Amino acid sequence: MTQDTAIEAWVDRFRDDRDNQYVGEQHVQRAAAIIRLIGTSALDRGFAVPPPDDGDLLRLHREDATWAHIVCATDDGVTYFLRVQEVCAPNAPRKPPAAVGADPDEPRWLACRVREFIGTGLLQISIRTDGDVACRRSAKDTATSSLEEKIPSAFNEFASAMERRRKDRRERAEWEEAKRRARERYACDRLMADMDHQAEQYLAMARRREFLSALERALERYEGADRVQVARRIALLRERVDAEDPGLHPERIDISVPEPDDARLAPYMDGWSVDGPYRISSMGTRERTRRIESPWPQETGAYVGGMLGAMPDYAGPYGTGAGRYGEPDF
Incomplete structure (x- = not known):
């Protein structure tokens, strides 16, 4: 499977899986375009995009891969899991406990919320990773810039982190050889x-x-x-x-x-x-x-x-005596 095909497989999975879209229906097309942009940004920086059904991905990261809308991996073994979601308005009212998960016609991501979802039209990406400890955890629309504008800079940060890890590995190898x-x-x-x-x-x-x-x-x-x-x-x-x-x-x-x-x-x-x-x-x-x-x-x-060498106080094998080596007691 080519990388472009893998990206489209993630986009198709997102469109087909209403239960895990995490955006209002009117924003599905934009979210799909953002997922595609994430994939192409990853390829531009030399990252790999495994397909959603990749066996190694599911064996090692099934929970994170199920959570994510797209996954990319660096050549040094660090994997990033990204999910697009719509920002909910603050202070949304709580649902009655009996209503949580009760509507079979609602997408699961909406039905299982304990609070009502009040869409804002603002989208964000949430990020998980298995190896980049300094990785940012999210990026979102703001009044001055769109999420699409922030995705390239996020991947620039991922690429910089990869270079730091490479440098750290080189230095560790040099240090181990020096030791x-x-x-x-x-x-x-x-x-x-x-x-x-x-x-x-x-x-x-x-x-x-x-x-x-x-x-x-x-x-x-x-x-x-x-x-x-x-x-x-x-x-x-x-x-x-x-x-x-x-x-x-x-x-x-x-x-x-x-x-x-x-x-x-x-x-x-x-x-x-x-x-x-x-x-x-x-x-x-x-x-x-x-x-x-x-x-x-x-x-x-x-x-x-x-x-x-002078040894004035030398005690010989027979104890201290008058001579240099001590005298045996006969």
């Missing part, structure tokens, strides 16, 4: 920081072995009465170094990275907010450093610049 890249870059920096920490430990352990080797060479010349005890101390320290040396324990390598919180992710977002698809001012953007701060406590005993 994905930010997580990747954070994970890479975090892994490098972890590896740097392990490398620093490795260098520190190598320096400690060098120190223990020097002690062992000195022990060969040492003839004191506690020579055996000193040898045991050195052996225990070497055992401890071997246990802590990351270079001897590949099974301890862990490449898992915990999910970063917003504060950690923000420097990687390239100007996007971590909270949603919008950019933040450059004044509020924290400059990304070359390397993230290590999550590990400072290795104060690491080898730095050819010197072993």
Whole structure:
């Protein structure tokens, strides 16, 4: 079915269905022309007009499609339902309760009213939509302009709303991609920081072995009465170094990275907010450093610049003692 045929199908349905015309009989022809104008205005802006018996339309929006005199849809999935109706004069008297819906010859839209209908000759369109939250809800004849003059501007608003939604979708897609890249870059920096920490430990352990080797060479010349005890101390320290040396324990390598919180992710977002698809001012953007701060406590005993870090209060594996690593209690 062509779009022009679909529009005429809505017009024919309106003319044939007296129970749902919502305009006085003398205004049916004008209302039909307005329905046709709505359809052509929709086509002019690239909207689609599904026929009244469209299966998907009835499956998804049966109640609204039954209520409407014509339906149009945008290419991004938003549907507009429009109904033409005559404005009733204010303060119309109430019908007796027994009279509501009692006259079988009256159109249902008139018979089921609880107040008398006093026509004004002014027509309006009522609008429902399933996705345009800022959509206007009506347009009508006024003393200065007709409803027909307002329909094009209403569709201009619908088209502008569609462009805003497209822009929002583009920005969201860009933001989601920026967040994905930010997580990747954070994970890479975090892994490098972890590896740097392990490398620093490795260098520190190598320096400690060098120190223990020097002690062992000195022990060969040492003839004191506690020579055996000193040898045991050195052996225990070497055992401890071997246990802590990351270079001897590949099974301890862990490449898992915990999910970063917003504060950690923000420097990687390239100007996007971590909270949603919008950019933040450059004044509020924290400059990304070359390397993230290590999550590990400072290795104060690491080898730095050819010197072993000083640890005056270090408590060794055997408790605090007089020496650098503490002495075992033999």
